[in-house]
Amino acid sequence: MEKIRILNLSKRYGKVLAVDSATFSVEDKEFFSLLGPSGCGKSTVLRCVAGLEEPTEGEIYIGQTRVNSTVDGINVPTEFRPIGMVFQNYAVWPHMTVYENIAYPLKIKKLPKELIQAKLKVALHTVGLERLADRYPNQLSGGEQQRVALARALIKEPEVLLLDEPLSNLDAKLREQMRFELKDLQRRTGIPILYVTHDQAEALAMSDRLAVMNAGRIIQVGAPTEIYTHPADRFVADFIGLMNFLPGRVLGRSGEEATVEFLGGHRLNVADRSGLSGGCVVAVRPEDITLSLTGPIRCRVEVRNYSGNLVDYKVRADDAVLRVQTPKTEIFAEGKELGITIHRAMLFQLGEGRGSG
Amino acid sequence: MTTSNFDRRYLLMMAVGLFILLVVIYPLWQVFFRSFLDAGAFSLKSYRKVFAYPAYYRALLNSVWVSCVTAALCMVSGTLLAFLVVRTDLPCKKFLRTLLVLPYALPSFFAAIAWIQLLGPQGYLARLFFQLSGWETAPWNIYSAGGIVFVLTVHYFILVFITVAGALERMDASLEEAARASGANTYRIMREITLPLVLPAILAGGLLAFIGALANFGIPALLGMRARFFVLTTSIYYALAIPDFGLATALSSMLVVVALVSMTFQFALQKGEGRYTVISGKSVRPSELRLRSMRYPLFSCTAVFVFCISIVPIFSMVLTALLKYWGAPLAQASLTLEHFAYILKLDTGGRAIVNSLFLAAVAATLTTFVGILISYMHVKARLKGSRILDFLATIPYAVPHTVIAIAMILAWAKPPVSLYGTMWIILVAYLAVYLPFAVRTTNSTLQQIHNSLEEAARVSGAKIFPRLRDIILPLAWPGMIAGWILVFMPALRELTVSILLYAYHTETIGVVVFNLQDAGYREVAAALASIVMGLLIVGNTVIRRLTGGAAGF
Numbered sequence: 001m002e003k004i005r006i007l008n009l010s011k012r013y014g015k016v017l018a019v020d021s022a023t024f025s026v027e028d029k030e031f032f033s034l035l036g037p038s039g040c041g042k043s044t045v046l047r048c049v050a051g052l053e054e055p056t057e058g059e060i061y062i063g064q065t066r067v068n069s070t071v072d073g074i075n076v077p078t079e080f081r082p083i084g085m086v087f088q089n090y091a092v093w094p095h096m097t098v099y100e101n102i103a104y105p106l107k108i109k110k111l112p113k114e115l116i117q118a119k120l121k122v123a124l125h126t127v128g129l130e131r132l133a134d135r136y137p138n139q140l141s142g143g144e145q146q147r148v149a150l151a152r153a154l155i156k157e158p159e160v161l162l163l164d165e166p167l168s169n170l171d172a173k174l175r176e177q178m179r180f181e182l183k184d185l186q187r188r189t190g191i192p193i194l195y196v197t198h199d200q201a202e203a204l205a206m207s208d209r210l211a212v213m214n215a216g217r218i219i220q221v222g223a224p225t226e227i228y229t230h231p232a233d234r235f236v237a238d239f240i241g242l243m244n245f246l247p248g249r250v251l252g253r254s255g256e257e258a259t260v261e262f263l264g265g266h267r268l269n270v271a272d273r274s275g276l277s278g279g280c281v282v283a284v285r286p287e288d289i290t291l292s293l294t295g296p297i298r299c300r301v302e303v304r305n306y307s308g309n310l311v312d313y314k315v316r317a318d319d320a321v322l323r324v325q326t327p328k329t330e331i332f333a334e335g336k337e338l339g340i341t342i343h344r345a346m347l348f349q350l351g352e353g354r355g356s357g
Numbered sequence: 358m359t360t361s362n363f364d365r366r367y368l369l370m371m372a373v374g375l376f377i378l379l380v381v382i383y384p385l386w387q388v389f390f391r392s393f394l395d396a397g398a399f400s401l402k403s404y405r406k407v408f409a410y411p412a413y414y415r416a417l418l419n420s421v422w423v424s425c426v427t428a429a430l431c432m433v434s435g436t437l438l439a440f441l442v443v444r445t446d447l448p449c450k451k452f453l454r455t456l457l458v459l460p461y462a463l464p465s466f467f468a469a470i471a472w473i474q475l476l477g478p479q480g481y482l483a484r485l486f487f488q489l490s491g492w493e494t495a496p497w498n499i500y501s502a503g504g505i506v507f508v509l510t511v512h513y514f515i516l517v518f519i520t521v522a523g524a525l526e527r528m529d530a531s532l533e534e535a536a537r538a539s540g541a542n543t544y545r546i547m548r549e550i551t552l553p554l555v556l557p558a559i560l561a562g563g564l565l566a567f568i569g570a571l572a573n574f575g576i577p578a579l580l581g582m583r584a585r586f587f588v589l590t591t592s593i594y595y596a597l598a599i600p601d602f603g604l605a606t607a608l609s610s611m612l613v614v615v616a617l618v619s620m621t622f623q624f625a626l627q628k629g630e631g632r633y634t635v636i637s638g639k640s641v642r643p644s645e646l647r648l649r650s651m652r653y654p655l656f657s658c659t660a661v662f663v664f665c666i667s668i669v670p671i672f673s674m675v676l677t678a679l680l681k682y683w684g685a686p687l688a689q690a691s692l693t694l695e696h697f698a699y700i701l702k703l704d705t706g707g708r709a710i711v712n713s714l715f716l717a718a719v720a721a722t723l724t725t726f727v728g729i730l731i732s733y734m735h736v737k738a739r740l741k742g743s744r745i746l747d748f749l750a751t752i753p754y755a756v757p758h759t760v761i762a763i764a765m766i767l768a769w770a771k772p773p774v775s776l777y778g779t780m781w782i783i784l785v786a787y788l789a790v791y792l793p794f795a796v797r798t799t800n801s802t803l804q805q806i807h808n809s810l811e812e813a814a815r816v817s818g819a820k821i822f823p824r825l826r827d828i829i830l831p832l833a834w835p836g837m838i839a840g841w842i843l844v845f846m847p848a849l850r851e852l853t854v855s856i857l858l859y860a861y862h863t864e865t866i867g868v869v870v871f872n873l874q875d876a877g878y879r880e881v882a883a884a885l886a887s888i889v890m891g892l893l894i895v896g897n898t899v900i901r902r903l904t905g906g907a908a909g910f
Binding site for chain 1: 733807809810812813814815816818819820822827828831832
């Protein structure tokens with residue numbers, strides 16, 4: 001069942017079209033991410049769902065309720081929407097204790113005191129803040145404030161949870177840890193999450209599905225593996241993970257396979273349904289290349305970066321510089337003459353999906 | 358659900374709009390409108406009169422040149438002091454700075470009175486000069502254009518000092534270090550790097566001083582009218598005494614035009630300041646210039662100057678209040694408290710204190726209340742049209758107080774709503790005068806409250822009223838209290854508006870001090886002024902404590 005449904009959502013600020021007819025939906029129990037470079041409109045979509053921005057066009061459903069419809073003039077105020085939200089800067093109220101912060105949504109609902117206390121006990125336990133209940137936010141670390149914000153968002157048992165780059169203010173270690181915690185929390189509560197981030201690693205790691213946005217438009221919606229292995233266009237290919245782009249030519253095709261020529265005459269058969277012919281862009285992931293003494297395409301190691309779990313090379317082959325990542329089993333010296341083997345590649349149209357991100 | 362919620366906010370906006378219309382727009386429009394009116398028809402007669410009589414157009418010229426000279430002197434002294442206090446290793450800098458700011462916390466006409474006591478005929482410093490030099494007459498005259506410029510400078514140089522000191526503090530030290538690395542010596546760095554970089558701040562401060570001097574009434578009134586030296590503000594006062602409303606409004610319109618032009622320049626300068634790389638938010642302290650052998654001589658000069666302009670006038674005021682009679686020889690002077698007792702027993706004195714306290718408290722409360730509403734609609738809710746509201750509420754900032762007083766007479770002193778001779782007309786004028794200050798503090802208070810704090814409350818299910826009650830107001834409270842005091846203190850000592858609007862029974866402290874001084878009861882005037890100074894200094898300390906030094910003088 002769909003928990004959030006967005007139909008042809010557009011948002012215009014003056015002359016700028018921040019969101020351009022976005023359509024997608026979030027299923028029950030799903031972790032759904034909106035991913036894109038800053039300024040792509042992802043936060044605007046989230047804020048429209050929250051009712052903090054009014055769409056210029058389109059419809060939004062939360063559960064069965066239509067909360068926005070520009071055609072019928074519906075715009076349910078934020079305070080009446082069944083949502084929980086965590087802000088980028090947490091927005092924990094500095095003049096209230098942890099307890100008061102988390103209890104606030106229940107106080108607004110005018111629940112009886114005993115019930116609030118009982119619920120708070122559970123909530124504080126869930127996020128591990130029992131001992132900090134009487135503290136003020138300025139006595140908490142960033143991670144702890146984050147948990148307060150999370151508990152506050154969940155306490156009124158909303159139908160959906162909206163997260164606006166909640167991890168971006170945490171340091172790297174804590175961010176990793178919170179990724180697992182968020183995911184775990186979602187498993188336990190089963191609440192559908194709409195998550196906004198510009199961090200592709202984060203989106204890939206946590207999401208059940210994600211939507212990649214650029215310049216106000218949704219480019220591709222899919223599971224992380226699908227988006228990583230079958231990016232819809234050159235922008236997505238570039239934005240998600242690392243990618244080498246090389247100029248090439250389609251020589252011919254048979255069925256769903258195309259033969260391309262690139263890197264000075266090297267030929268490769270590529271799975272491709274695009275129907276491209278003639279000049280094209282050949283995209284190769286760094287981990288789809290292996291280095292060896294005998295590889296068919298001659299190259300020279302220019303720079304080598306050792307980064308613990310893998311080795312990162314820049315190699316020059318026929319005037320092109322390629323990024324290659326290999327396991328640390330075999331390490332080649334800078335300046336060494338080698339050969340590369342390309343196992344997998346994707347084809348994109350020339351000049352498509354460039355210039356942003 | 359939506360519509361009812363939004364309607365209420367717009368209803369609130371309309372109420373605030375009506376308030377601004379009645380208090381600001383309608384009265385000011387009257388000034389402009391009436392200046393072109395003669396016997397009910399359009400006419401330029403009043404303007405022609407201004408240029409036909411030398412007395413009037415000279416007032417315009419006097420205003421401009423006095424303000425220009427004042428601004429120039431302020432720029433020199435303010436910049437010099439700012440350099441010394443911010444960029445050198447002068448001893449006791451913090452203390453000097455606190456003292457420097459002190460004169461501005463007191464009303465300018467107190468300064469005029471104090472400097473009459475010091476430099477006037479029989480003044481303390483004048484007598485000291487006679488004794489030392491053996492001369493019979495002083496080579497200066499405080500009741501003159503020179504005296505006006507001097508007291509205006511002492512009062513307004515701090516505006517240049519503050520802007521320049523701020524720019525110097527925010528300046529990126531690496532700009533100077535780069536020059537040093539290029540081989541320039543300290544003097545060249547100061548002249549070729551530092552000075553050009555703070556030039557916009559110097560000019561902006563100078564314009565502030567110009568506007569202040571232009572709009573000032575107390576100083577030219579106490580020092581100039583006796584010598585028949587008139588500027589625009591005192592001419593307006595004079596025109597009202599005739600009374601010639603056409604002339605008063607024509608002079609007012611011209612005063613407003615000059616003020617508006619300079620304010621436009623000032624805004625442009627402040628905007629342009631952003632283009633200079635000096636002002637980065639980084640907190641890299643610029644290096645201090647070592648004065649070496651000049652350290653103590655310069656310190657002595659600065660200390661004497663600061664002492665003369667901040668402590669000496671206050672001391673002189675209190676001394677005068679304690680003397681048995683003005684001009685008593687100081688050697689065997691017997692001090693007395695009878696003037697204090699007298700002013701408190703005097704009907705007018707007690708009444709003035711009560712009136713001023715009432716007016717200041719009500720004006721501070723109302724302007725802060727309206728201010729927080731405007732700021733909420735403008736800064737937080739971003740309602741359509743709230744920008745205009747914010748702009749309209751800021752207009753009186755550009756209007757000299759003399760003109761605001763005239764506007765109130767024109768708007769609210771005729772049937773059917775005649776407030777003339779009551780406290781209410783002074784109150785309405787105070788509301789107009791102080792609304793811009795209140796809005797400015799409430800704006801910055803609300804800007805400091807991050808939007809997401811209110812949004813989080815909305816997501817938690819809180820509607821507008823609980824949101825204001827539980828989130829916005831508690832967080833804005835300290836800023837609102839500071840804003841309240843920032844209106845209350847200047848309103849308590851206000852002169853310009855009340856001198857034009859008071860009547861029997863509605864005197865304010867400023868009016869009584871001014872009239873006593875003008876009538877020659879210097880000791881009594883000094884006693885009342887001393888009481889107010891005490892209140893103001895205590896209030897200023899409180900507000901600096903409250904806001905951690907962010908507000909106050």
